[in-house]
Amino acid sequence: MNAGEVSAVALANESLQQIDSQEGEIHAFVEIQREQVLRKAQAIDDGVAQGKNMGVLAGVPLALKDNLCQHGEVTSCASNILSGWRPPYDATVVSRIETAGVLIVGKTNMDEFAMGSSTENSAFGPTKNPHDTTKVPGGSSGGSAAAVAASMTPLSLGSDTGGSIRQPAAFCGVVGVKPTYGLVSRYGLVAFASSLDQVGPFAGSVADAAALLEVIAGHDPKDSTSLNAPAPALSSHLDDGVKGMRVGLCNELLEGCAPDMVAAIKRAAEVLSNAGAEIIEISIPELKLGLSAYYLIAPAEASSNLARYDGVRYGVRVDAEDVTAMNTATRTAGFGDEVKRRIMLGTYALSAGYYDAYYGQAQRVRTLIINAFTKAYSSVDLLLGATTPTTAFAIGDKVGDPMSMYQSDICTIPTNLAGHPALSVPFGVGDDKMPIGAQLLGPALSEQQLFQAASVLEHGANS
Amino acid sequence: MSSLPEGWDMVVGLEVHTELKTATKLFCGCANNFGDEPNTNICPVCLGLPGSLPVLNEGAVEFAIRIGLALHCVVQPSSFHRKNYFYPDQPKDYQISQYDVPINGPGYLDLPDGSRVGIERAHLEEDTGKTTHVGGTGRIHGSDESLVDYNRSGVPLVEIVSGPDIRSAEQARGYAAELRSILIASGASDGRMEEGSMRVDANVSVRRGTEAPFGTRCEIKNLNSLRSVQRAVEYEALRQIAILDDGGTISQETRHWDEDAGKTQTMRSKEEAYDYRYFPEPDLVPVVPSEAFIRQIEAELPPMPAQRRRELIAHFGDAATDAQLDQANAAVELNLDPFIVGAIEKGITPALALARTANELAGLGDDAMSLPKDDYIALLKMEDAGELSATQSKKVLADLVAAGGGDPKAVAESKGFEQLDAGALDATLDEIIAANPDEWARYREGDDKLTGFFTGKVMAATQGQADGKAVNAALRQRRS
Known part of the structure; x- marks a missing residue:
């Protein structure tokens, strides 16, 4: 790009053309920024022509999840309550990618406020899986995963609270990364569950995901939970291999999974073994407790984070007799069923007399899970398992059964509770020819090793 | 002294909110300025816009520690909680406050009268915006519209909670007055009650005799002068005694002090009380001031x-x-x-x-x-x-x-104030003595009460230009 061999305008047009041909069927976007992206592309080409360095990702189109604030552009979290809201500021990740020369082509569809596993909870209709449009793309970052899978954009950003990057990445056959909590700033990410949310990249390849994570990672003084650590070097270590690495094949991330899924992950273990890693079978029983702890902690935080959508300052307002009635009418009309369900669950879990039995107990379980991971990482460097129990399910299959929908995050949730990094890398297909994701997990700030191992799996996936 | 009926004792604890004099707000860089044009000192953080995050102002921590040290509190590692309740002037619909581990633990305050009032805690929290009801009745119910100014949203507050150690309305006033002086002296607050930078809530209960268990308490809000504190506490104790004397019972509630009427009135009952659903604020990390930081603040405390x-x-x-x-x-x-x-x-x-x-x-x-x-x-x-x-x-x-x-x-x-020379004073005195011979005679016989009489006459004649001491000296000289 910076050498002027390919123009940003050409890349932008290529992306927009692909969107034009695919979007009608896929519905990956809630908003496409056609004019803005062409204007920015032209500015980048002008800069390059003047010999300027326009950034490490200059001219690369990217799709932004609709819960990331972008100055002046609609940011709705796929919710009616925020429809039409335009933030007066940029999220830190948005500033960073724009500085790197990225072209944001639009905002992607998602489960409302990132609550869901199929993108069916969007107020603007579901996104389809590009590999089979009768199937869900996963969620909540389904639009971001589908945009990359359908080659609409080479990169996208999502957020992962309980698996919302890794699960759709697995379903759509792309790379998705949930970084260490605090590695990427949350400033400007519309909060779902603050202690679990983390922004991360989707890409068609491990190398592209690494390049994007390097751009967005690093300390941000606007986020008090941001780690005071430099962005990890990833791209320069992608070919370092896994020789001598101890990889735990984790029983709890396989049991309960479909047989084709288990077979694929065992093949992935072989690929790592053949590349020189030591495969150690390991059991971490505490991981099974993750789901129930998560469904108390995340809704509790959400019930507080989503209180601000009260009709007073921004978004939708439904007028009523007095303030309390206006709040109620606004929230009743503005929120979808799943969001209401979680707000009620979380409100209950924090209520006087129930706090200790629910929220308090869930936090104690969270500590158990963290301790169990810590113990595991004393004997292995990374863990390997499935990202999802099955390949992508059919649209409409689970939307009426929340418990069954929640189960699809069972392999991804423990990582969020621990604040650790994990990624999903495509590894073959299932019996239904739908993509399978292999999940690699590591301790805090082990991104470099995770990407090394992911790179090995990427190369070995088709061998 | 307290005017409670014989045999009754009151038990009072005060909660004092004081705004800190920091240059910027508690969790963002907006100016902390009272009286500016509404909604000019605002940003995504203090407006609670989606995606915004708080970052703690170190200056506010320092001021909070100053207050804690001045009140002999235990300064300790602390953390923030969210206090959840819906209110239009609270942009996030939760307040970031401190709950189980406040920055300042137990301490005490000694009053000039020699009594000591325990301090339970003095914690950091953010202020809300300010609502004005316009048109109609001008109150929340029946106004045409309500306007919210978010300039105050996120202004740092320290809430100082006393023990239930106060036993009279005078002592309540004395405590609030001494605390105000301490806050001003510490440099952490300007203590301007009329501007709302210091606000007092009083928890009042009564009991028969000083050994009986505490009675049911009521919390009185809106005490914005030292005089209100004293009057409201006195009124509330007498109100409760009257109910109990009639065989009634006190119901726990929050009451509003009406300064003009000189009465407290029900604001909300216990049943209407909020369940605040406190939980640890996940957007902030614990505050762990180093021992050196605390000792430095202590050394610099005026x-x-x-x-x-x-x-x-x-x-x-x-x-x-x-x-x-x-x-x-x-x-x-x-x-x-x-x-x-x-x-x-x-x-x-x-x-x-x-x-x-x-x-x-x-x-x-x-x-x-x-x-x-x-x-x-x-x-x-x-x-x-x-x-x-x-x-x-x-x-x-x-x-x-x-x-x-x-x-x-x-x-x-x-102003034309020139010292009256000795000659002019003598001449004036001559005239006044001549005009008041009886008084002069009594004065000469030793009636000192008439000193004031003559001084006053001289002052009136000279339009205040005479020096009182010089007049006294001249009078004494003439008498001897």
Whole structure:
């Protein structure tokens, strides 16, 4: 790009053309920024022509999840309550990618406020899986995963609270990364569950995901939970291999999974073994407790984070007799069923007399899970398992059964509770020819090793 | 003394909210300025916009620790919680506050009357915006519209919670007054109750006798002057006693003090009380001030009112009258004692420095604090030397304070205040004695009460230009 061999305008047009041909069927976007992206592309080409360095990702189109604030552009979290809201500021990740020369082509569809596993909870209709449009793309970052899978954009950003990057990445056959909590700033990410949310990249390849994570990672003084650590070097270590690495094949991330899924992950273990890693079978029983702890902690935080959508300052307002009635009418009309369900669950879990039995107990379980991971990482460097129990399910299959929908995050949730990094890398297909994701997990700030191992799996996936 | 009926005891605890004088807000970089154009000091963070995150202001932590140290509190590692409730002037619909581990743990406050009131905690939290109801009734119910100013949203507050140790309305006032002086002295707050930078809530209950278990309490809100604190506590205790005397029971509730009516009224009952659903604020990390940081703040803490009161009174030795002790207390309470000490150190007669400061300067409101001390001392020097009469001096002082300072000599001259020379004073006295022969005869026989009579006549005749001390001296001279 910076050498002027390919123009940003050409890349932008290529992306927009692909969107034009695919979007009608896929519905990956809630908003496409056609004019803005062409204007920015032209500015980048002008800069390059003047010999300027326009950034490490200059001219690369990217799709932004609709819960990331972008100055002046609609940011709705796929919710009616925020429809039409335009933030007066940029999220830190948005500033960073724009500085790197990225072209944001639009905002992607998602489960409302990132609550869901199929993108069916969007107020603007579901996104389809590009590999089979009768199937869900996963969620909540389904639009971001589908945009990359359908080659609409080479990169996208999502957020992962309980698996919302890794699960759709697995379903759509792309790379998705949930970084260490605090590695990427949350400033400007519309909060779902603050202690679990983390922004991360989707890409068609491990190398592209690494390049994007390097751009967005690093300390941000606007986020008090941001780690005071430099962005990890990833791209320069992608070919370092896994020789001598101890990889735990984790029983709890396989049991309960479909047989084709288990077979694929065992093949992935072989690929790592053949590349020189030591495969150690390991059991971490505490991981099974993750789901129930998560469904108390995340809704509790959400019930507080989503209180601000009260009709007073921004978004939708439904007028009523007095303030309390206006709040109620606004929230009743503005929120979808799943969001209401979680707000009620979380409100209950924090209520006087129930706090200790629910929220308090869930936090104690969270500590158990963290301790169990810590113990595991004393004997292995990374863990390997499935990202999802099955390949992508059919649209409409689970939307009426929340418990069954929640189960699809069972392999991804423990990582969020621990604040650790994990990624999903495509590894073959299932019996239904739908993509399978292999999940690699590591301790805090082990991104470099995770990407090394992911790179090995990427190369070995088709061998 | 308390006017409770025989056999009754009141139990009072105060919760005082004080805004901190930081340059910026608690969790963002917006200016912390009272009185600015509405909604000008706002940003995504203090408006609670989606995606915004709080970052703790270290200056606010320092001020909170100053307050804690001044109240002999245990300064400890702490964390923030969210207090969840819906209100239009609270942009996130939760308040970031401190819950189980406040920055300042138990401490105490000693009152000038010698009593000690325990401090349970003094914690950091953010203020809300301010709602104004416009049109119609002008109150929340029945107004045409409600306007919210978010300039105050996110302004740092410290909430100081006393123990249930206060036993009279006077003591409640005394506690609030002494706490206010301490807050001002610490430099953490300006203590301006009328602007709402210091707000008091009172928890009041009554019981039969001093040993009985505490009764059911009511919380009184909206006490925005020291006088209101005393009146509201007194009213509320008497209200509760009247109910109990009638065989009724007190229901726990939040009550509003109506200053004009002089009454407390039900705001919300216990059943209507919020369930705040406190939980740890996930967007902030624990506050762990280092021991060195705390010790440095302690070393830089200015002298507190109790110490300053002792130092001031020491200038009067054992000769201080009760009236002078009261004046000294009042001067310290208003943080005007540096004017007195400064004047005494420059050789001004201590009684004059005390009287002028506690009586006149104190009466000139908040502007008095900003009068340059040197100008004040120069004025007292003129009066002490007899160059200005007391009446003239008071007039010059009022002008100086209104102008924010100046040269007292020039002000005196511009007002035509010139010292009455000895010849003119003698001539005036001659005339007055001649006009009042009976009084003069009684004075000569030793009736000292008539000193005032003659001084007053001279003052009236000279339009206050005579120096009272010179008149006294002249009168005594003529009598002998």
